[in-house]
Amino acid sequence: MYVLDASAFINLSELFEGEFLTTPEVVKELKDPKSKALLEAKDVKVVGPKKEFIDVIKEKAGKTGDILSEADVSVLALALEKRATLVTDDYSIQNLCDELGIPFKRASERGIKKKFIRRKCCPNCGKFFEGEKCPLCGAKLVPKVVRVEDLRGPDRA
Numbered sequence: 479m480y481v482l483d484a485s486a487f488i489n490l491s492e493l494f495e496g497e498f499l500t501t502p503e504v505v506k507e508l509k510d511p512k513s514k515a516l517l518e519a520k521d522v523k524v525v526g527p528k529k530e531f532i533d534v535i536k537e538k539a540g541k542t543g544d545i546l547s548e549a550d551v552s553v554l555a556l557a558l559e560k561r562a563t564l565v566t567d568d569y570s571i572q573n574l575c576d577e578l579g580i581p582f583k584r585a586s587e588r589g590i591k592k593k594f595i596r597r598k599c600c601p602n603c604g605k606f607f608e609g610e611k612c613p614l615c616g617a618k619l620v621p622k623v624v625r626v627e628d629l630r631g632p633d634r635a
């Protein structure tokens with residue numbers, strides 16, 4: 479079973495074999511004729527995730543510092559709830575999949591898996607520290623992306 483996000487509808491030229499789900503939030507984002515045709519042609523089921531799973535995703539996204547839209551949260555929650563594979567080319571979503579142990583599949587073969595390297599940062603002082611609180615002002619430290627790594631690594635013959 480697969481959950482499709484908006485990037486999957488945009489980048490997939492055709493659907494492979496399987497059962498497909500998406501969320502009402504994603505359907506709202508589909509504006510181009512190709513995406514709409516894909517939605518209708520393959521009988522993609524439109525399902526809203528349960529609130530408890532949405533809450534899990536929102537909490538995790540807050541911790542990792544990933545900025546997610548309502549549609550992003552909805553597909554992650556649905557994939558988690560249905561134990562489905564998420565089809566997406568969105569790096570933030572792939573990153574959350576890694577964090578949550580949700581299997582994912584890229585829609586576009588050109589996609590390269592990225593790993594987001596984060597460090598804890600004070601939102602007031604803008605400096606990086608270890609631990610939970612800023613030793614200078616006492617504010618709660620928040621994760622900040624400092625580097626993006628290509629997980630594919632150098633090509634080997």
Ligand SMILES: [Zn+2]
Nearest residue numbers: 600603612615
């Ligand atoms: Zn501070």
